[in-house]
Amino acid sequence: MSSVDASTMDVDRAEQHEQELEAEARRLDEAAPQDILRWAVERYRPGIALACSFGMQSVVLIDMLHKLDLLGDVEVFYLDTGVLFDETHQTRFRIQQRYGFDAERVEPELTWTGQQNQYEGHLYERGPEGINACCRIRKVEPMRRYLKGRSAWITGMRRRHAQTRAQLPVALWDRANGLAKVNPVAAFDTETLWGYIKANDVPYNPLYDQGYKSIGCNTPICTRPVAEGEDERAGRWAGMGKTECGIHVDGKSVRSLDSSQL
Numbered sequence: 001m002s003s004v005d006a007s008t009m010d011v012d013r014a015e016q017h018e019q020e021l022e023a024e025a026r027r028l029d030e031a032a033p034q035d036i037l038r039w040a041v042e043r044y045r046p047g048i049a050l051a052c053s054f055g056m057q058s059v060v061l062i063d064m065l066h067k068l069d070l071l072g073d074v075e076v077f078y079l080d081t082g083v084l085f086d087e088t089h090q091t092r093f094r095i096q097q098r099y100g101f102d103a104e105r106v107e108p109e110l111t112w113t114g115q116q117n118q119y120e121g122h123l124y125e126r127g128p129e130g131i132n133a134c135c136r137i138r139k140v141e142p143m144r145r146y147l148k149g150r151s152a153w154i155t156g157m158r159r160r161h162a163q164t165r166a167q168l169p170v171a172l173w174d175r176a177n178g179l180a181k182v183n184p185v186a187a188f189d190t191e192t193l194w195g196y197i198k199a200n201d202v203p204y205n206p207l208y209d210q211g212y213k214s215i216g217c218n219t220p221i222c223t224r225p226v227a228e229g230e231d232e233r234a235g236r237w238a239g240m241g242k243t244e245c246g247i248h249v250d251g252k253s254v255r256s257l258d259s260s261q262l
């Protein structure tokens with residue numbers, strides 16, 4: 001088969017997946033996250049993974065999967081950029097102990113120190129281009145490698161995180177990575193998540209009690225506390241015109257984001 005035929009088949013297959021997932025997203029748009037999780041796990045196991053930041057939505061999803069008795073069917077992974085907050089690692093230990101699993105550590109090829117040596121300092125201090133390069137090396141590329149060959153991934157993305165996520169469906173075909181992407185808490189607001197965490201006594205990152213609303217890497221530029229009334233992700237790369245690290249750019253929405261967000 002010629003490479004032209006093969007790539008036409010790939011496009012046809014991607015369009016079939018897109019159509020299937022658009023229909024599922026419409027059907028499940030008002031469903032409870034637990035129903036979306038049950039559908040996703042039954043449809044895509046054994047190749048389904050949960051991207052876990054140990055943020056508030058991740059810990060809720062883990063608790064829900066545990067209560068549905070489906071946690072064992074999902075590979076939980078986290079991106080260890082080498083510069084996560086100590087509180088994030090402590091939250092991971094508490095969650096792993098509480099629910100009885102070990103999250104898969106996904107890491108970049110370059111260590112944090114190795115990257116500073118290779119690039120002669122911190123890329124994140126070099127404006128949007130440096131930040132994009134750093135996120136690509138430490139998050140986007142390791143995650144692409146990890147997701148390769150899998151059938152679906154679950155995220156904690158929410159429509160209210162930021163304007164860039166306002167139209168987020170509960171399921172879509174992730175063209176950039178070639179697998180289904182499921183967002184069970186897309187419609188949840190922050191109050192509902194906190195209500196779930198408190199009602200179910202779910203361990204959470206203590207940085208939320210210090211004014212942080214979206215927790216990423218521990219550098220002065222990449223994560224800071226957020227003031228009342230700001231977007232929840234306003235504390236990520238503040239002042240850099242960037243709200244996404246690039247791991248949540250799929251083949252469709254990439255066209256609606258400017259290059260500084262990749």
Ligand code: SF4
Pocket residue numbers: 081083124130131132134135136138139216217218219222245
């Ligand atoms: S969030 Fe900051 S430190 Fe983390 S990968 Fe992106 S630029 Fe680098």
